[in-house]
Amino acid sequence: MAYTLQDFIRETHELVIEDALKRDPDAILKRLDPEQRLKGLDPAVIEAWLAKQRRDH
Numbered sequence: 001m002a003y004t005l006q007d008f009i010r011e012t013h014e015l016v017i018e019d020a021l022k023r024d025p026d027a028i029l030k031r032l033d034p035e036q037r038l039k040g041l042d043p044a045v046i047e048a049w050l051a052k053q054r055r056d057h
Contacts, residue, residue: 029037038046
């Protein structure tokens with residue numbers, strides 16, 4: 001199979017994203033609103049974190 005321009009673009013995007021995540025994940029997370037940050041997390045993980053926050057505060 002030939003290596004296409006689309007392959008190159010996809011791989012370049014993947015490398016740029018990986019590099020950005022390695023450099024400063026906090027800066028990336030700050031750009032997201034809370035709902036976007038929580039999306040994809042297991043609800044049990046969120047609930048456990050909330051319960052711990054309630055106990056500690």
